[in-house]
Amino acid sequence: MSGVEKVSVRIRVNGEAREALVEPRTLLVEFLRENLNLTGTHIGCDTTYCGACTVLLNGRTVKSCTLFAPMADGGEITTVEGLSTNGALHPVQHAFAECHGLQCGFCTPGLLLSTVHLLGKNAKPTDKQIRKAIAGNTCRCTGYQNILKAIRMAADEMGKR
Amino acid sequence: MYAYPFSYHRAKSLAEASALLRQLGEESRVLAGGQSLIPLMKMRLARPTALIDINFVPGLSDIQSHNGELRFGALARHADIEMSDAAAAIPILHDCAAGIADVQVRNQGTIAGSLAEADPSGDWGTTLLTLETSVQCTGPQGERTIKLEEFIKDAYTTVLAHDELVREIIVKKPPRSSGGAYLAFKRSAPVYATVSAAVQLTLDGKDICKEIRVVLGCVGLTAIRAKGAEGELRGKKVDGKTIQRAAEAARESAEPLSDMRGSVDYKRVLVAALVKRALGIAVRRARGERVEAGHEYVGR
Numbered sequence: 001m002s003g004v005e006k007v008s009v010r011i012r013v014n015g016e017a018r019e020a021l022v023e024p025r026t027l028l029v030e031f032l033r034e035n036l037n038l039t040g041t042h043i044g045c046d047t048t049y050c051g052a053c054t055v056l057l058n059g060r061t062v063k064s065c066t067l068f069a070p071m072a073d074g075g076e077i078t079t080v081e082g083l084s085t086n087g088a089l090h091p092v093q094h095a096f097a098e099c100h101g102l103q104c105g106f107c108t109p110g111l112l113l114s115t116v117h118l119l120g121k122n123a124k125p126t127d128k129q130i131r132k133a134i135a136g137n138t139c140r141c142t143g144y145q146n147i148l149k150a151i152r153m154a155a156d157e158m159g160k161r
Numbered sequence: 162m163y164a165y166p167f168s169y170h171r172a173k174s175l176a177e178a179s180a181l182l183r184q185l186g187e188e189s190r191v192l193a194g195g196q197s198l199i200p201l202m203k204m205r206l207a208r209p210t211a212l213i214d215i216n217f218v219p220g221l222s223d224i225q226s227h228n229g230e231l232r233f234g235a236l237a238r239h240a241d242i243e244m245s246d247a248a249a250a251i252p253i254l255h256d257c258a259a260g261i262a263d264v265q266v267r268n269q270g271t272i273a274g275s276l277a278e279a280d281p282s283g284d285w286g287t288t289l290l291t292l293e294t295s296v297q298c299t300g301p302q303g304e305r306t307i308k309l310e311e312f313i314k315d316a317y318t319t320v321l322a323h324d325e326l327v328r329e330i331i332v333k334k335p336p337r338s339s340g341g342a343y344l345a346f347k348r349s350a351p352v353y354a355t356v357s358a359a360v361q362l363t364l365d366g367k368d369i370c371k372e373i374r375v376v377l378g379c380v381g382l383t384a385i386r387a388k389g390a391e392g393e394l395r396g397k398k399v400d401g402k403t404i405q406r407a408a409e410a411a412r413e414s415a416e417p418l419s420d421m422r423g424s425v426d427y428k429r430v431l432v433a434a435l436v437k438r439a440l441g442i443a444v445r446r447a448r449g450e451r452v453e454a455g456h457e458y459v460g461r
Contacts (some may be wrong), residue, residue, distance in 0.1 A: 004166045024169030024212070025202075046162065048200045049351045051265060060240065060268040066199045067269070070169050071192070114264065135350030136263025136457075138290055 007070045013038065014082030022069050028062075029053045031069035033078060040080040044138070051137035054110035055079050061117045063136070080109035083116070092116055092154040092159075101150030103141040111137045115151050123159055125151070137147050164202035168211045175221075175235075175299050175326050178213050182324040185302065187213040192216070193236060196262070196270035197278050208342040215326070224248060226334075233330040235273035241269040245269060251334060252446055252454075253341030257288040260456025263350045273327040276309070279383070280352035281316050284456075287378030288343045288385065291361035293333035298306050300325030314393060316382040338371075339363040340446030345378070346431055348422070352381050354456070355422040358411070358435035362394070362443045370394040375407070375436060380415040380428055387414040391437060408437035444454060 009026075010019045013036060020035040032038045032055070034152045044052030046065055053065040056078040083090035092115045095101065096118065111134060118125055118133040130151050131144075139147060170185070172178035182189055189211035192198060201207035215221070221236035226247035231254075233242065242248045242258035249255045257357060259269055259283050261275075277283040286309070294309040300322055312319050321327070335341065341361035345354035357378035365371035373394050375387040389410035397403050417428035442454045 004168050006167050023166065025164045025166055027199075027203075046203065048196065048266065051263070051351075054265055057268075061265045062269050063265045065203075066196060066266075068169070068192075068195070068199065068212075070171070071195065071214060117264070133264055136265045 003130060007073075009069045009073050011069075011072050011074070012076045014078060024068060024070055026069045027062035027065055028055070028057075028067040028069050028072050028077075031072075032064060032077070038079050038081050042106055042109055044106065044110075050107070051110040051114065052107050052112045054137065056113055056117060059117075059120070061114055061136075063081060078113065078116075080112055083112060090116070091118070091157045092150075095150040095154035095157060096147075099146050099150035099153055101147045102139075103144065107137060107139045110136065111139070111147060118151070119155055119158055127152075162203050162205065164199075164458075165205060165208045167202075167209055170211060170213045171217050172213050172215050174218055175215065175328055178215050178326055179220070179300050179324045181211075182326075183214045185213070187323060189213060193274040193384050194238065194270040195274075196266050197274065197280065217317040221328075226250070229334050230332060231332045233272050233332070235271065235327045235329060237272050237330075239267035239270050239272065239275075240264070240314070242272060251292070251332070251341070252452075253288055253291065253343045253359060254332070256341075256343040256455040257284050257345075257359075260284075260345060262352075266351065272330055276312065276330065277319055277321060277327050279315075279317050279319050280353075281382055281384065282357075282379045284343070284345060284354070284357065284378065286313055287357050287359045287376050287384040289330070289332065290376045290384050291341055291359045291374040292335060295331045296327055297329040298325050299328045299333060304328070306331070313383050335361060336363055338365070338447055340443045340448070341445065342452075342454045343452060344435045344439045344440035346435060347456060347458045349458050350456075351415075353422075356380055356415075356417070356428050356431040357437060358432065358439045359384075360436065360439040360443045362399070362440065362447055364399070364444070364447045367448070368399050368444075370397055370399050370403075375411055375440075377411060377415055377432055377436075379422075380417040380432060382416075385414055385416065387411040389414055392442075399440075404437055404440045404444075407440060408433040 040053040042049035190209040192212040221234040345357035347354040363372040375390040389406040393407040412433040
């Protein structure tokens with residue numbers, strides 16, 4: 001390894017201030033998984049396709065395999081670990097469990113955060129809007145019908161509150 | 162995969178970014194949204210020795226509308242444009258912004274990065290060449306404004322000097338009797354289009370085509386003006402017959418290559434189909450109708 005200077009990265013992750021000194025080429029997903037030990041965010045394709053690594057950065061979804069960690073310095077991140085409160089599942093997590101919106105679960109953290117992002121912008125999405133909102137998240141086992149059901153259920157449940 | 166190591170530099174202004182580019186040499190690169198650069202670096206197809214991050218430069222994300230112009234700051238993200246009311250006033254801009262890749266990429270990728278990369282399959286170059294677009298650049302010699310036609314020189318090549326950066330994209334608003342459409346056909350959301358077609362058409366009265374631009378994407382080294390197609394319509398009545406003739410002429414302007422996205426013949430057929438459909442939508446929009454259009458892929 002050449003003598004590249006490390007960079008200090010400070011990010012609020014799930015409400016907690018975190019900091020690490022990293023090589024600039026450290027991807028955000030590696031920062032989360034390896035420096036912070038938050039392994040709920042997955043690396044699927046590693047080529048900006050599958051969306052398993054989706055997290056919220058300052059309220060917007062990003063593919064954390066396609067950002068170098070220093071780009072998120074000073075920002076706020078929500079990962080799947082930040083969705084539940086005091087052990088109670090987030091309504092989106094609950095809906096995915098109820099509707100069998102997952103099988104192996106590898107793509108699920110990304111789909112959960114894409115859903116949280118969608119419902120934050122649009123509380124009553126149409127099916128077409130849901131499909132467009134999760135077009136950047138690939139599932140290879142359940143199929144998408146149950147995922148759509150889960151997102152519809154989450155929208156309904158969150159609308160009642 | 163890990164990218165090759167590089168040194169990281171955070172610019173506080175575009176002037177500082179330009180100075181850093183000069184100082185760090187030919188193998189340094191600007192980092193904006195990173196949605197093309199980072200995948201290339203991870204596949205080790207690109208190996209910059211230094212990155213100059215402009216994401217922390219303040220005031221570069223604005224979208225402003227005044228004096229008949231729209232101005233996009235270099236860091237305006239595709240999602241910012243998708244959600245902008247000012248941009249929605251020019252439907253072809255919304256068609257383009259709302260369908261680039263997927264939500265996550267649109268939240269991060271920038272309009273200026275897309276133009277400066279000059280990928281022949283990029284969406285913005287094709288779309289913006291149908292409008293009067295110029296690119297405001299900043300470098301050691303100061304600012305210069307370059308017409309988009311002159312800004313893009315070749316595949317992945319612009320007129321930008323190594324230490325020059327895009328500050329703003331300026332788009333002249335088309336007249337009220339004008340309508341446009343951008344259609345991109347792709348196999349799934351996150352991939353580049355197989356073929357794309359952009360049309361902007363201004364009507365004289367109800368059905369005479371006063372002015373028109375037809376631009377094809379993904380079928381040449383740069384986006385291609387389909388001048389033959391334009392000639393079939395300019396000054397003529399727009400109807401099923403002239404639209405069909407224009408679509409056929411567009412097919413002749415395309416210079417596609419056979420690749421994993423399709424054969425030469427398939428892409429030519431797609432060109433004609435997309436141009437025909439885009440022309441139909443553009444005419445309806447020029448007449449004031451609201452029509453949904455944009456990127457098309459399986460599952461949409």
